[in-house]
Amino acid sequence: MTAAAIMTAVPEKRPISAGALATLLLGPIAIVNGVAFVLPVFNLLMLSFREALSGGGLGEAFTLENWTGTVTDSYYLELIGQSISTSLFITFLTLICSYPIALYLHRSQGAWRTFLLVLVISPLLTSAVVRTYGWIAILADDGLINSILMYFGSENGIRLLFNKTGVVIGLTEILMPYMILALLAGFGRLDHRIEEAAETLGAPPWKVFWRIIVPLTMPGIALGCLLSFVLAISSFITPKLLGGGRVFLLATEIYDQAIVTLNWPLAATLSMIILVVFGAALVFYSRLLRAIS
Amino acid sequence: MSTTRQNLPGHLSIRGLTKRYEAMAAVDNLNLDVAKGELIAFLGPSGCGKSTSLRMIAGLVPASSGTISIGGRDVTKTPPYKRDIGLVFQSYALFPHMTVLKNVMFGLEMRRVPTADAERRAREAIALVRLEGKEERRPAQLSGGQQQRVALARALVIEPSILLFDEPLSNLDAKLRDEMRAEIRDIQKRLGITSIFVTHDQVEALSMCDKVAVLNGGRLEQLGTPQELYEQPATAFVASFVGRTNRLRGKAEGDRIDVAGMTIRAPGRHAGTVDIMIRPHRMAMRPILEKAAADVEPTNRIRGTIRHVYYSGDILQYEIEAAQQIMTVEQATASGGAPLAEGSDVELAWRVSDTLAFEVRQ
Ligand SMILES: Nc1ncnc2c1ncn2[C@@H]1O[C@H](COP(=O)(O)OP(=O)(O)O)[C@@H](O)[C@H]1O
Numbered sequence: 001m002t003a004a005a006i007m008t009a010v011p012e013k014r015p016i017s018a019g020a021l022a023t024l025l026l027g028p029i030a031i032v033n034g035v036a037f038v039l040p041v042f043n044l045l046m047l048s049f050r051e052a053l054s055g056g057g058l059g060e061a062f063t064l065e066n067w068t069g070t071v072t073d074s075y076y077l078e079l080i081g082q083s084i085s086t087s088l089f090i091t092f093l094t095l096i097c098s099y100p101i102a103l104y105l106h107r108s109q110g111a112w113r114t115f116l117l118v119l120v121i122s123p124l125l126t127s128a129v130v131r132t133y134g135w136i137a138i139l140a141d142d143g144l145i146n147s148i149l150m151y152f153g154s155e156n157g158i159r160l161l162f163n164k165t166g167v168v169i170g171l172t173e174i175l176m177p178y179m180i181l182a183l184l185a186g187f188g189r190l191d192h193r194i195e196e197a198a199e200t201l202g203a204p205p206w207k208v209f210w211r212i213i214v215p216l217t218m219p220g221i222a223l224g225c226l227l228s229f230v231l232a233i234s235s236f237i238t239p240k241l242l243g244g245g246r247v248f249l250l251a252t253e254i255y256d257q258a259i260v261t262l263n264w265p266l267a268a269t270l271s272m273i274i275l276v277v278f279g280a281a282l283v284f285y286s287r288l289l290r291a292i293s
Numbered sequence: 294m295s296t297t298r299q300n301l302p303g304h305l306s307i308r309g310l311t312k313r314y315e316a317m318a319a320v321d322n323l324n325l326d327v328a329k330g331e332l333i334a335f336l337g338p339s340g341c342g343k344s345t346s347l348r349m350i351a352g353l354v355p356a357s358s359g360t361i362s363i364g365g366r367d368v369t370k371t372p373p374y375k376r377d378i379g380l381v382f383q384s385y386a387l388f389p390h391m392t393v394l395k396n397v398m399f400g401l402e403m404r405r406v407p408t409a410d411a412e413r414r415a416r417e418a419i420a421l422v423r424l425e426g427k428e429e430r431r432p433a434q435l436s437g438g439q440q441q442r443v444a445l446a447r448a449l450v451i452e453p454s455i456l457l458f459d460e461p462l463s464n465l466d467a468k469l470r471d472e473m474r475a476e477i478r479d480i481q482k483r484l485g486i487t488s489i490f491v492t493h494d495q496v497e498a499l500s501m502c503d504k505v506a507v508l509n510g511g512r513l514e515q516l517g518t519p520q521e522l523y524e525q526p527a528t529a530f531v532a533s534f535v536g537r538t539n540r541l542r543g544k545a546e547g548d549r550i551d552v553a554g555m556t557i558r559a560p561g562r563h564a565g566t567v568d569i570m571i572r573p574h575r576m577a578m579r580p581i582l583e584k585a586a587a588d589v590e591p592t593n594r595i596r597g598t599i600r601h602v603y604y605s606g607d608i609l610q611y612e613i614e615a616a617q618q619i620m621t622v623e624q625a626t627a628s629g630g631a632p633l634a635e636g637s638d639v640e641l642a643w644r645v646s647d648t649l650a651f652e653v654r655q
């Protein structure tokens with residue numbers, strides 16, 4: 001066949017409409033998400049309306065009891081409030097600890113920057129469980145910190161483990177890599193020239209920080225905080241191990257209800273409540289983003 | 294722009310200013326005085342230390358040695374936010390999260406000017422750079438030229454004792470650049486702000502500024518008026534960097550220089566290897582056959598052959614092989630006359646006084 005013949009053999013190209021192209025590209029992920037996320041969440045929602053029988057059984061009838069029981073029980077209300085406030089506090093602490101590191105990383109260059117980035121990411125290569133045991137070794141009554149304190153003359157040291165302090169310290173460290181990466185991703189608008197311009201206009205360093213650097217990095221701060229908050233409120237291994245069964249949060253309660261008490265409908269109800277909190281966080285985040293830009 | 298500034302003469306004074314990056318001196322022993330209200334250019338090729346000098350004056354880069362004083366006050370160790378300096382960047386460096394008005398008000402806010410007063414002055418400055426009506430825009434909603442005007446207004450509004458420009462026009466297209474040049478010059482004169490304008494564009498430096506400091510390899514080659522630089526360049530570098538030149542190398546003995554067997558005279562006395570430079574449009578050219586007019590002034594004459602003729606409307610440019618070199622001669626096109634043909638033998642003539650000679654240091 002000659003080249004011309006091949007050319008004519010090719011069917012005429014039909015332009016694909018943008019809508020069709022979008023459907024084509026988004027189709028697979030929509031199906032995966034539907035099967036692996038939306039469907040289970042829907043099941044969970046249905047589960048939260050079932051009656052819990054002792055021994056882990058499920059009643060046939062639908063009931064609102066799980067919901068009314070939860071939102072009128074002061075224990076659960078306090079648990080929800082505790083979880084949100086603790087997660088917010090952890091998020092804040094993570095931000096404070098991560099921001100200087102991210103800023104320094106953003107400004108460093110070359111091999112040094114690569115080295116620092118690897119250093120930041122490396123904790124993610126170890127499971128949170130292993131890192132939590134690391135913290136137990138550090139925070140325990142006869143752990144690293146207390147040994148040092150007692151060496152310098154402290155009588156009993158301080159209680160850092162099996163209480164909220166331990167949970168906050170452990171989770172903050174575990175969340176820092178995520179926060180740093182999110183901050184870095186949002187530091188794109190930062191430009192040294194802009195800071196210099198502010199300086200020549202009479203802004204001392206702390207004013208440059210609050211008036212220029214913080215507003216310009218707000219997208220990163222918002223993303224990092226959203227991520228940290230969501231991860232903090234849904235983590236249960238670290239609170240369980242570092243809290244020693246004495247720190248009660250939503251996620252640990254869900255775990256207990258589902259695995260220990262076998263009250264699946266209640267676990268499902270609490271899960272749905274966390275989902276609502278997520279939704280609220282997302283709405284707040286997108287509002288904030290719109291306000292920034 | 295209401296308060297008057299009381300500046301001492303010799304307003305900006307730089308002594309022995311040096312910046313070393315490891316072994317390399319980016320700026321090497323710079324000495325300079327700028328009078329109040331003067332617009333001075335830092336001119337030089339890329340990497341010659343213009344920005345580094347400017348940034349040391351602004352306080353953004355610490356000096357390795359030397360002193361900087363403004364209005365008699367030594368500011369060498371003063372941080373930038375206390376130096377009272379306006380800086381206009383090549384990249385504009387506007388605050389992207391603030392409106393035009395807020396950008397311009399920023400410096401006044403830092404100086405604790407009451408908000409109402411600050412806003413009035415900011416609006417005045419915005420009007421001065423002809424951006425009325427754009428006060429509530431964000432920088433991203435403005436064109437490059439408009440952004441640079443905002444940067445200018447932002448630097449002007451604080452009434453700095455020194456205004457610094459680091460290649461502010463090089464991101465703009467040619468037409469806008471011409472416009473902005475005139476505008477900056479006009480505003481600078483009107484407000485009488487002592488200014489330094491960094492550029493690698495000699496046309497910009499010569500046409501805008503009262504004085505030009507030519508920098509090369511971190512050193513000040515010459516400081517002078519545009520005319521001084523062009524007519525009496527102090528070094529071969531200045532002669533070749535400011536304006537175009539034909540360059541010939543020869544052996545000098547007194548005022549006579551031997552170039553490929555031809556003798557060329559130059560003002561002054563020289564010895565050893567010498568670089569001779571002649572501006573293309575200061576050379577006359579005529580066919581060999583024509584009879585030379587009697588010289589009114591001492592004139593150099595050499596023979597050559599036309600290799601190329603470039604016609605560009607206003608100007609005829611000839612490339613002529615003479616003294617084993619290619620020399621460029623420029624002539625304004627005249628009505629009637631056809632350009633000389635390529636291959637013609639011609640005589641080149643120029644005044645001895647137009648001959649620039651520099652001894653080559655070995
Ligand atoms: N931070 C720096 N570290 C090392 N060398 C630098 C630094 N800044 C500038 N230089 C060097 O100093 C010289 C002058 O730079 P610069 O002042 O920016 O030149 P110009 O503005 O005239 O183009 C250049 O050779 C440049 O590579």
Ligand SMILES: [Mg+2]
Pocket residue numbers: 343344345460
């Ligand atoms: Mg530069």
